[in-house]
């Protein structure tokens with residue numbers, strides 16, 4: 001049955017356009033974990049979502065054998081710990097985080113950077129009512145991108161260890177965290193002409209975006225960019241109308 005492994009049911013409460021949900025779907029795919037996906041209407045949240053994540057009432061929520069796990073990065077680490085090679089729940093020998101404690105710390109640092117320096121101001125831009133306000137927040141996102149380029153340089157040993165944050169191990173934790181944002185990086189270019197991962201300014205991230213999009217997991221999980229473009233435009237229009245009320 002979909003969503004079950006050895007009697008352990010896995011359900012994901014999500015929203016198709018959420019970068020936080022997309023990263024969890026990337027991780028579940030990479031770990032080969034079968035799950036049942038439940039699309040939430042975020043304007044009319046289900047009782048299951050409200051019961052499972054009463055504090056934040058946000059998606060994603062992963063429900064494993066009836067027990068909810070909230071917050072996307074917590075979920076990623078849970079998936080990595082529970083569905084590991086050698087455990088009863090093992091799906092593959094894939095691991096998101098490296099085994100070396102220092103490398104794990106580095107990966108967690110850059111994943112936090114993605115959420116704090118890129119995700120947080122982007123979220124503010126997404127909620128902005130005016131174009132000026134939105135441009136100001138997106139300016140903060142753009143200002144954080146060169147820092148992330150340094151991170152990719154560090155994780156790949158200046159490009160000697162491939163082009164992903166997972167370095168010699170290939171796609172890893174930070175790639176999955178950032179992967180949820182990838183469709184929005186493309187969409188922003190179409191919506192406002194803003195090229196966040198520019199080949200001249202941040203060549204490693206520009207290459208990352210291209211190579212990540214070519215992966216089987218990306219093709220299987222990432223939403224269509226034009227759908228994201230439509231969604232972003234719809235949110236902008238809605239926010240503008242709200243601001244004019």
Ligand SMILES: N[C@@H](CCC(=O)N[C@@H](CS)C(=O)NCC(=O)O)C(=O)O
Pocket residue numbers: 015017018019020042057058059060070071072073
């Ligand atoms: N820090 C959270 C952020 C999750 C989040 O903001 N989810 C949004 C969708 S992108 C949501 O559920 N919004 C509904 C709401 O805020 O009411 C995580 O990493 O899971």
